[in-house]
Amino acid sequence: MATRNDVARLAGVSVAVVSYVLNNKSFVKEETRRRVLAAMEELGYTPNLTARSLKTRRSGQLAVLANFIGNPFEAGILLHLEEAARRQGYMINYRSYDPDREPELLAQLAGRVDGVVLLGQSLAEETRASFRKKGVPVVSVMTPGKAGALVHTVDVDWAAAYRQVLAELIRLGHRHIAYMGHGGPSDPLYPRMEAFAAAVQEAEAAAGVTLRCDWLAAGGRYEPAREHLLELPEASGFTVLVCANDLTAIGACSACRERGWAVPERLSIVSSENILMVSETHPPIATLDYPREKAAYLAMELLVRLIGASGKKEESDEVESSAAAVEEIRLASSFIPRSSLAQAPQLS
Amino acid sequence: MATRNDVARLAGVSVAVVSYVLNNKSFVKEETRRRVLAAMEELGYTPNLTARSLKTRRSGQLAVLANFIGNPFEAGILLHLEEAARRQGYMINYRSYDPDREPELLAQLAGRVDGVVLLGQSLAEETRASFRKKGVPVVSVMTPGKAGALVHTVDVDWAAAYRQVLAELIRLGHRHIAYMGHGGPSDPLYPRMEAFAAAVQEAEAAAGVTLRCDWLAAGGRYEPAREHLLELPEASGFTVLVCANDLTAIGACSACRERGWAVPERLSIVSSENILMVSETHPPIATLDYPREKAAYLAMELLVRLIGASGKKEESDEVESSAAAVEEIRLASSFIPRSSLAQAPQLS
DNA sequence: TTGTATGCGTTATCAC
DNA sequence: GTGATAACGCATACAA
Numbered sequence: 001m002a003t004r005n006d007v008a009r010l011a012g013v014s015v016a017v018v019s020y021v022l023n024n025k026s027f028v029k030e031e032t033r034r035r036v037l038a039a040m041e042e043l044g045y046t047p048n049l050t051a052r053s054l055k056t057r058r059s060g061q062l063a064v065l066a067n068f069i070g071n072p073f074e075a076g077i078l079l080h081l082e083e084a085a086r087r088q089g090y091m092i093n094y095r096s097y098d099p100d101r102e103p104e105l106l107a108q109l110a111g112r113v114d115g116v117v118l119l120g121q122s123l124a125e126e127t128r129a130s131f132r133k134k135g136v137p138v139v140s141v142m143t144p145g146k147a148g149a150l151v152h153t154v155d156v157d158w159a160a161a162y163r164q165v166l167a168e169l170i171r172l173g174h175r176h177i178a179y180m181g182h183g184g185p186s187d188p189l190y191p192r193m194e195a196f197a198a199a200v201q202e203a204e205a206a207a208g209v210t211l212r213c214d215w216l217a218a219g220g221r222y223e224p225a226r227e228h229l230l231e232l233p234e235a236s237g238f239t240v241l242v243c244a245n246d247l248t249a250i251g252a253c254s255a256c257r258e259r260g261w262a263v264p265e266r267l268s269i270v271s272s273e274n275i276l277m278v279s280e281t282h283p284p285i286a287t288l289d290y291p292r293e294k295a296a297y298l299a300m301e302l303l304v305r306l307i308g309a310s311g312k313k314e315e316s317d318e319v320e321s322s323a324a325a326v327e328e329i330r331l332a333s334s335f336i337p338r339s340s341l342a343q344a345p346q347l348s
Numbered sequence: 349m350a351t352r353n354d355v356a357r358l359a360g361v362s363v364a365v366v367s368y369v370l371n372n373k374s375f376v377k378e379e380t381r382r383r384v385l386a387a388m389e390e391l392g393y394t395p396n397l398t399a400r401s402l403k404t405r406r407s408g409q410l411a412v413l414a415n416f417i418g419n420p421f422e423a424g425i426l427l428h429l430e431e432a433a434r435r436q437g438y439m440i441n442y443r444s445y446d447p448d449r450e451p452e453l454l455a456q457l458a459g460r461v462d463g464v465v466l467l468g469q470s471l472a473e474e475t476r477a478s479f480r481k482k483g484v485p486v487v488s489v490m491t492p493g494k495a496g497a498l499v500h501t502v503d504v505d506w507a508a509a510y511r512q513v514l515a516e517l518i519r520l521g522h523r524h525i526a527y528m529g530h531g532g533p534s535d536p537l538y539p540r541m542e543a544f545a546a547a548v549q550e551a552e553a554a555a556g557v558t559l560r561c562d563w564l565a566a567g568g569r570y571e572p573a574r575e576h577l578l579e580l581p582e583a584s585g586f587t588v589l590v591c592a593n594d595l596t597a598i599g600a601c602s603a604c605r606e607r608g609w610a611v612p613e614r615l616s617i618v619s620s621e622n623i624l625m626v627s628e629t630h631p632p633i634a635t636l637d638y639p640r641e642k643a644a645y646l647a648m649e650l651l652v653r654l655i656g657a658s659g660k661k662e663e664s665d666e667v668e669s670s671a672a673a674v675e676e677i678r679l680a681s682s683f684i685p686r687s688s689l690a691q692a693p694q695l696s
Numbered sequence: 697t698t699g700t701a702t703g704c705g706t707t708a709t710c711a712c
Numbered sequence: 713g714t715g716a717t718a719a720c721g722c723a724t725a726c727a728a
Contacts, residue, residue, distance in 0.1 A: 014715040048459035051705035053398045054720050075423035082444055094442040096430055111396035250628055280598055282630030362699045399721035402704050
């Protein structure tokens with residue numbers, strides 16, 4: 001609980017000098033510096049960061065608003081976000097985000113965080129505007145769902161990724177595909193589904209085939225996916241199931257076991273993230289690989305850059321200037337074949 | 349960026365009144381209150397929490413020092429810790445903890461967090477003392493490893509839990525057991541191993557049998573566990589492998605597949621946490637169930653209580669008074685049988 | 697019921 | 713080189 005005053009008194013200098021020493025000002029006499037450092041040591045002094053924040057208007061803290069950290073995919077990104085933030089000198093304020101409590105959000109973050117990372121979340125336009133007004137930049141890892149405000153985004157280039165997948169599926173003779181993903185337009189998995197739909201069109205044109213697609217709703221978690229597949233009529237004719245995320249795929253895999261649908265003999269399964277888990281299921285699940293570390297680092301780099309910029313101009317333009325265009329960083333994703341994906345069965 | 353001054357001016361009152369309204373003081377005249385609220389609304393005012401913290405010496409923030417959030421087990425606890433914290437009005441400052449950077453820790457957390465949760469981590473005695481001196485309580489979820497300082501702890505009663513497991517193993521005819529866990533005395537898995545060793549003694553006495561135990565080092569992650577098992581001589585005679593955590597068990601399971609050791613026909617596997625993943629492997633892994641939500645809530649409750657208490661006395665006794673005894677909350681864990689555990693094979 | 701004044705621990709701008 | 717001193721935005725004892 002020693003304060004800068006105590007240090008100053010003990011060292012026999014003024015408070016200002018203590019600050020100078022702390023901030024490594026070069027003009028302090030060497031002997032004075034030593035006295036001050038000794039005093040700090042003796043008192044176990046550590047500067048109060050709250051007070052510093054108040055004065056400097058920089059907290060060195062960032063908020064991460066996550067969707068569901070129970071999903072190892074998100075946890076992995078959080079892990080790397082924290083690493084990246086730490087290297088840049090920031091601390092992470094982790095919160096699971098609940099749209100119903102979004103109004104509280106601003107109040108709880110106000111003057112406390114220098115920037116915000118959305119992790120699979122959408123922000124209401126109103127909230128986004130408030131952050132903007134307060135000069136708090138927002139970056140999203142994963143494209144926000146339909147209802148969300150437009151913010152800077154880092155995500156996989158899903159259209160390109162799914163083109164790879166579709167080429168492979170077509171090569172293996174699959175013509176009737178099911179895609180299982182989002183639980184609604186505001187779901188962070190919604191954009192993946194849209195990208196898949198677009199990729200289907202392109203793939204048909206490119207390969208000169210016609211594909212049939214069933215769209216199954218799930219919501220990105222294990223249990224809903226499993227139940228959805230259990231309730232499906234036996235006769236659904238798709239030969240491959242593409243899942244928007246890995247938890248969904250694992251749930252689907254489990255349902256197949258319960259129904260006695262052999263994977264991949266009767267039904268192939270393909271997923272989209274590559275968490276550790278999907279290589280340990282039976283059978284291991286073929287999947288796209290989401291470059292989580294890269295995404296996290298790029299997002300953090302962008303955010304820090306924006307924070308620096310927002311500090312510079314400070315109220316330069318109140319309008320949504322065209323210069324403040326929304327950045328979209330798209331990452332490549334590679335496809336990892338595993339035994340859950342095989343030749344399409346010959347259906348009678 | 350509106351401040352309390354702006355609100356006061358606009359509402360035609362003094363700054364104090366704005367504070368009164370903000371803090372719901374009942375003595376403010378109803379009409380005045382309305383005027384103030386209207387002014388706040390109009391200006392989009394939100395109180396600066398940094399300034400408030402400086403004044404009240406309460407940040408409303410807690411640090412969570414995690415070991416490895418990539419492990420869904422820890423991520424799950426973090427999830428519930430955040431929920432619990434939020435309900436109590438606290439925010440979570442998540443950091444992955446690196447012993448090498450422990451000296452920085454204090455400086456980075458000083459005057460910034462009201463309490464600390466260790467998630468599978470050990471704190472050096474020196475650091476713990478500093479936190480104590482600053483009145484920042486520390487609670488650990490999971491017992492810290494051997495090298496760690498003694499802090500308040502919430503964890504499963506491992507001895508009791510493993511007694512259940514051992515009774516079951518003995519019933520199934522297993523007499524030669526391998527336990528795979530920690531990567532050293534400071535590993536958060538070390539106490540589990542110790543508890544297992546103690547439970548073995550008790551189980552032998554209770555059942556009137558003699559058990560042989562092999563102790564394998566792994567370190568709690570997937571890959572080391574897998575590699576360790578791959579390097580084991582073929583002739584290791586244990587019939588069941590008990591793993592200190594689930595990632596280890598999954599790695600072991602993978603290694604068994606590679607070596608062609610049938611689970612459970614040739615080797616049974618039992619684990620200790622029950623993350624989603626272990627029910628989806630092939631075969632599903634029998635495991636103890638770690639009550640993560642309960643542990644998180646109890647830890648948070650304890651921490652908040654300690655924060656309240658530390659606010660009360662404030663420098664009451666500088667000595668390590670006997671009243672400040674270290675609390676140890678022990679939770680029951682139930683055993684979940686799955687097909688990775690079966691009768692011991694008859695070895696020739 | 698409301699206003700004035702002080703201080704929380706910093707940083708930063710001046711003088712000296 | 714160093715020392716006063718004014719903010720930063722808020723809470724609160726005390727006065728009115």
